[in-house]
Amino acid sequence: MFDLDRWKEIFDAILKNKLRTFLTGLSVASGIFILVILLGFGQGMHNGIAKEFSNDSANRIFVWTWRTTKEHKGLNPGRRIVMNNENAAYIEKAFGEYLDAKSPLLRVQTTSITYGKETLGYRVQGVGPDYQPIENEFMSEGRFLSEKDMAERAKVAVLSNKMKREVFKKDDEPLGKFIKISGVPFKIIGFYGDPGGDQEEQRIYIPFTTAQIVFNGSDTVNNLAYNLKPQATFDETVKASMEFSENLKTYLKQVHMVAPEDEGAIRVFNTLEQAKRFHNLTGGIKLFFWFVGICTIVAGVVGVSNIMLIVVKERTKEIGVRKALGAKPWSIVAMIVQEAVFVTAVSGFGGLIFSMGLLELVGPNIEVDYILNPSVNFQVAITTVFLLIGAGVLAGFFPAWRAARMSTIDALRDE
């Protein structure tokens, strides 16, 4: 292998057949190049989607209930399922480790909201203090609901910026004033804004406990809303989120005697489900890229063996002459295999360096949605190159072996 003279023989052969060598090398280099670029973009899409979903407060779960659709334990379908305080408390206790923020929600069925003589056409919802981060509300003035409001069942309300513009345009200082909800006065303690814009600013928030006591008189909970704790990686976050959703459903179905396969009664909306779908898609795309890349490399290897076959055919006479002059069969095999390996190795590494360099240079500058910093695992790439070199050995070996086995007379007669 490290015989200097043999290397010289090989370099001679390579240099005297530049085009042939170039074409062989090109097929290998482009195979590696395409593989690395494809893998890089697969990773880029993965990164991009992970980012797209991680900076959202996307890790949100929303639970609501409806009628059962299946008969279960002697209960008729069509039963209206209603959650209660006990459910909310149990979930907090049992699955607390998952939760970052939690809030029950009660929609107040109200007839009138008034400010002075003015009638307001908004919805009223009883929520907890955590509802602010869950809905991504930001405070423009005053404060949001607090635990103290909840405990004291305070008659306070948080209104939106939109309402302030529409209702309080003449007033300089609406904070501390009162609005009446179904005749009950509520003190305005703050104004919120929502990144979603005006449509998301139609709700008046009052403490959940107050809402239950004043407008409902029972322990009904319409919705449960949660923000989940982010985990170390996106995949883990998704996993935890799915786990929580399932546990939640199972618990609620059990406690309300809903058939386990009844998907209508207990409904859970999980924002990460969407993300996960994208995530699976990138997984699929990555797999596809691998497949295409490997096919390209196989094509490269076939190309190399093809060219080596031609090389051997072209050099049959030369091989005959060499044998007549005293070349042993193994030295012929070694010569051709070494040439094949050398060409695949050099062009393989060339393709690798070129493609990785390109990813390194261009990758961070790519500003396309859902593609972020395409890069490739060096280990994977280098393994591929070595596999390719191994394939080059095989590709060179069989034609070489055939040539070495050919009778010298026949080889010499070859024109």
Add this chain to the structure above:
Amino acid sequence: MIQIKDLHKSYKMGSNSLHVLKGIDFNVEDGELVAIMGSSGSGKSTLLNILGMLDNADTGDYILDGVPIKNLNETKAAQYRNKFLGFIFQSFNLINYKTAAENVALPLYYQKVGRKERQEKALKYLEQVGLKEWATHLPSELSGGQKQRVAIARAMAAEPKVLLADEPTGALDSKTSYEVMDLIQKINDAGNTILVVTHEPDIADMCKRIVHLRDGVIVEDKKVEQVRAQQYV
């Protein structure tokens, strides 16, 4: 130098076999210059192939410089060829991407001679055939006669016991042929044993002994007065 006894060789051609050599008995002494003549199909090429260890005889003995040549595997045959024999071919068989000097040095490479020594020897033998100035030229830049002289230098480079020339002048015009024969005669004068296969009587006459083959047997084996090629050059 060469002893051959009752050599037989036949080729299978489908169901029937073709008996090419039908018992050849033949000795060559050290320093001889032998022409092997015969029409095509007479078996002269087969004989040369067997002498050159490129082919195996079916039966019979072949002893080269005291070494019995029998049942050789490819590796062994390659080793013996390298050590004992120098080949000169009708179509020169130079490697077209190597320079004259590199071609001449090739057998030495297979003898594992060091690079420096190879180059020196290659130049020395090129000088002997009068082509020292052409050392760095590719075969494509040489004339037919020059190519054959490079081939002769290559055959000589390994310092073999016997030179085997298969129609060395077959591809050359008569003037160039005589130049090549002149060279061969001079090499023979220096004491080398040479076998020349030819079908040209004038070339055969330039050897010291003529062996006639017909239908696989030797029909005539005579020493002749050597015609020197020098006078035609």
